[in-house]
Amino acid sequence: MKLPIYMDYQATTPMDPRVLEEMLPWFVEKFGNPASRSHVFGWEADQAVEKAREQVAALLGADPREIVFTSGATESDNLAIQGVARFYQDKGQHIITPVTEHKAVLDTCRYLEAEGFSITYLPVQKNGLVDLDLLAASITDQTILVSIMAANNEIGVLQPLADIGQLCRQKKVLFHCDAAQGAGKMALNVDAMSMDLVSLSGHKIYGPKGVGALYVRRRPRVRLKPIIHGGGHERGMRSGTLPTPLLVGFGKACELAMQEMETENRHVLALRERLREGLFSQLTHLELNGDLQHRLAGNLNVSFGFVEGESMMMAIKDVAVSSGSACTSASLEPSYVLRALGVSEEQAHTSIRFGLGRFTTEEEVNFVIKTVVQAVNRLREMSPLWEMSQAGIDVNSVQWDAH
């Protein structure tokens, strides 16, 4: 077993070697610009790009002509939200999105808000799921777009996409879904789930970084105002020379994800449950953040009571994870996703996200369980809050001076 162990698959995934192999010829040997129509260099590149488009479309049950390639899910979210807002602003200027969305969605909405659009930031339930009744009640005749992610990047909860899609269709509101975390890990179908726009990312599904796609429905046609101009590539929706090697890799990654989704999910879920049971059986005062049933197989987000997240990560330095603690981010605010679930600030400071994936092994999970249990016990011995809790003092009842 090699150290350190990577257990942060929601941040990014290692590229699958089979993906790299597909990509290699497209750097030096076959370098043509897919937009070159006058020679074989361009033609072969164009063919490769179109094959990738088919592979990406297949993952969503979409038509290849509905796929717009981008630089990643952040750009796709920007294009979808800004593009819809600007194209349909005469119809209405209201957008709805949950408070637990990725920053790529939230910050884009904030940006539009500053321009005069009205945004409803929808609260979520304690388990992280969107309340459909609340969503329905929030839709007005001014609403043009609902943007809800497939799977949450921090807590892995899966939103009821088909129900949301049906509701939006019924209310004649466009439905955008950021599926960066969900794609390749759960069955997605743009028709069954009535999705109008879907953002995808290459590097979350064992493909290369710097590439993604936006699915844009053709029937009934969804229109966008582009945000990048110059050359009219991707049917005018996203100009810029297509990065053939990245697209070839992205396409291959989608194909592999689709072929292996079922077996991979079984493998990853078994390991995740092994980890969860290992930790919860050996340690007390743990809290699982986010719903257990409606959850990505490869995500475990746990608060370790009385142990601050950053010190925990230092203690398990052979294991790469991430934390909802303020100390790990520039903002000094603990995770807004956990806060939106009603998790206390204290509990948010003690949260650790374990992300498992395709290349995680049982041996690694065993090592992580052992390492984490040791670290928690050691840090609790050092924690004044643990001492108080052991003495029967309710830490929440103490008057702390805020600073």
Next chain:
Amino acid sequence: MAYNEKVLDHYENPRNVGSLDKEDPQVGTGMVGAPACGDVMKLQIRVDDQGVISDAKFKTFGCGSAIASSSLVTEWLKGKSLDEALSIKNQQIADELALPPVKIHCSVLAEDAIKTAVSDYRKKQKALG
């Protein structure tokens, strides 16, 4: 963020972790910070008859820098008079551990803990007359 060597050393080999009897009149206790802010430090000193700090212990809930700051001050406090203890400034702690700007508050917390512990001890002594 990569951690400074001294922070790592204190974090991995913390000095003087533990508790003193907070009812003991010779012991001063300082508990500062808040769980909601992600750091709580408990610093305790034992003061001998000559008014010299003979022992210091800490327990900290917080990041590596918070743990290192409190571990460091327990080392510094031993053998000091109360006035000398009060002269320890957060900047000295931050300099010694080479804390980055975002972690300066850990050193501020450690200075606060010293002040609170000394004042707790003095209050107890005063009550005894």
